[in-house]
Amino acid sequence: MTTVSLDSPLTLKNGAVIKNRFFKSAMSEQLGDSxxxxxxxxxxxxxxxxxxxVGLNISGNIMVDRTALGEPKNVVLDEQSDLEGFRRWASAATANGTHFWAQLNHPGKQIPAFLNKEPVGPSAIPLGTGLEKxxxxxxxxxxxxxxxxxGKYVTxxxxxxEAGFTGVQIHGAHGYxxxxxxxxxxxxxxxxxxxxLENRMRFVLEIYKGMRAALGDGYPVGIKLNSADFMKGGFTxxxxxxxxxxxADAGIDLIEISGGTYENPSMMGSQKNRKESTVRREAxxxxYAEQVRKLVDTPLVVTGGFRSSVGMQDALSSGATDMVGLARPFxxxxxLPNRAIQDSDYSYTLRNLTTGFKxxxxxxxxxxxxxxxxxxLMADGKDPKPALSPWKAVWATVSGMGYTALKKRRA
Structure with a gap:
């Protein structure tokens, strides 16, 4: 059996080659224009x-419907979009032999009230745990x-x-x-x-089938999927x-595993109530991925929790995942990929962020x-500031977004 390392290339079933095992998962950027x-x-x-x-760059979620925004400055990709801007973005993000996939999303009912008075969903059921306010x-x-x-997803x-993205990812997680x-x-x-369940999964399967028919067999289509919602009566x-x-049977190319919704945000990585085995293995x-591996041979990405080259390498060596998914560390x-590949003992930590007032x-x-x-900061050509005061981050957001920054925009 060939040993898989962090810098090993990954060949998808459609023949697309990702140069290494580092996967930048989607993050909220809030860098869409007016x-x-x-x-x-x-x-x-x-x-x-x-x-x-990084081997595979995933965009922050790009909305497929400009009447349904999850956040005020979301990027939207539809017939009204300026494709030149997307081409410049794709050209930059695919430098250095990197794949760049567009994460495509519709928020459904996870739209802040100040953005949409009448959101849509599969059923007329509000969010719970006080979020209905x-x-x-x-x-x-x-x-x-x-x-x-x-049809909007397919478009x-x-x-x-057309704009030069080397693949797309359907956002099927986090309560959207x-x-x-x-x-x-x-x-x-x-x-x-x-x-x-056969009926409930029809929506995502039809999105995938529509994309595959429009894009061809050689163009990568992936999905970000919850391992579970961790909510009573929810997705198990x-x-x-x-x-x-x-x-997998339908032919999807890559599956990123996450979990939770904004009613129960397991994907946010709280250190509280984490199992000892999770802390030890980081991810x-x-x-869950180990169980999925027994069912499918589709390449898998596990996102969340990785903090060291050792933990990442152990996850790959176990065979449970084919790529290491990272978001906030980026x-x-x-x-980070260059550092982790060059130093087998590389590690990092993330701050516990607070203004001091809950x-x-x-x-x-x-x-x-x-x-x-x-x-x-990086979008402005500057370096990140790990020591940045949480208060300064809040003030910068208020300065850039005005009063909407003080309105709840995430469930």
Whole structure:
């Protein structure tokens, strides 16, 4: 058996070759302009990640419908988009032999009330745990509207290919629309789009099939999928594995494993209540990936928790994952892949961020905006500032976004 190392290339079943095992997972950038096209700074920061050695760059979530934004400065890719801006972004992000895939998303009901008074979802069920106060109850999509949304995903994928992205990723995790359709907690339809798991997974399978028909067999299509929602009555690990099997059988090229929703944000990586085995092995969802590996041979990415070359290498050597997924570490160490490949003992830590006031932290989303500000620094051609004060990050966000910065924009 050939030993897989961090700098080993990965060949997908369609023949596409990713130069190493480092996967930059999507992060919120908030770098769309007033028309929701990418600002020039996105090309700057993604080129830096590409030159830093990452094998596969994943964009922050790009919305497929400009009437359905998850956050105020989301980038949107549709017929109204300025493709020249996307071409510049893709050209920079594919430097140094790097793959760059567009993460395509529709938020469904996870739209802040100040952005949309009537969001849509599979069913007219509000978010729970108090979130219904700031996220409006959705209207249930009609079947013609479901087909229209599927078409928007396909259109965005075709435009991404035209603009020079080397692949696309369907965002099927974290409680957004695809995730909502998969969950019996949020999808209580009685037609062919709800009820049984077979019906609930129809939405994502139709998106994938539409993309594959439009893009061809040689163009990579991946998905980010929850291992589970970790919510009572929600999407379970057993159901997730069945969806993985169906997508693998359909021919999907790469599966990124995450977990949770914004009602229960397991993907945020809190150190609290983490199993000892997770702390020891670093990655949050590695045990789940080991079970998935028994079902499919589709390449897998496990994202979340990696903090050292040793932990990353152990995960690859175990065979549970084919790529190491990292997000926030890239906002502080843009050349992390080069460092980890060159130093087998490389490691890093992330700060526990707080303004010192829990109410302020919660109101401003300090753990989100601090990392956004690091990305904005790089977008301006500057270096990240690991010592940046959380207060300064909050103030910079307020200065850039105005009063909307003080409005809750994440579930």
């Amino acid at each position: 028309s929701h096209n990418p600002v020039p700074g996105l090309a700057t920061v993604y080129r830096r990640w590409a030159e830093g050695g 700031v996220f409006n109850t959705p209207r249930a999509l009609t079947e013609p509207e479901i087909l229209e949304v599927i 965005a994928a075709k435009l991404a290919k 629309l695809v995730s909502q359709f998969l969950s019996s907690r949020h999808n209580q339809r009685t037609d062919q789009w709800g009820g049984s 690990e057993e159901e997730s594995m069945q969806v993985v099997k169906a997508l 949050y969802f590695l045990a 906002a502080l160490v843009p050349d 109410t302020v932290d919660r109101m401003t989303g300090v753990d989100l905006v601090w990392y956004e500000q690091q990305i904005h």
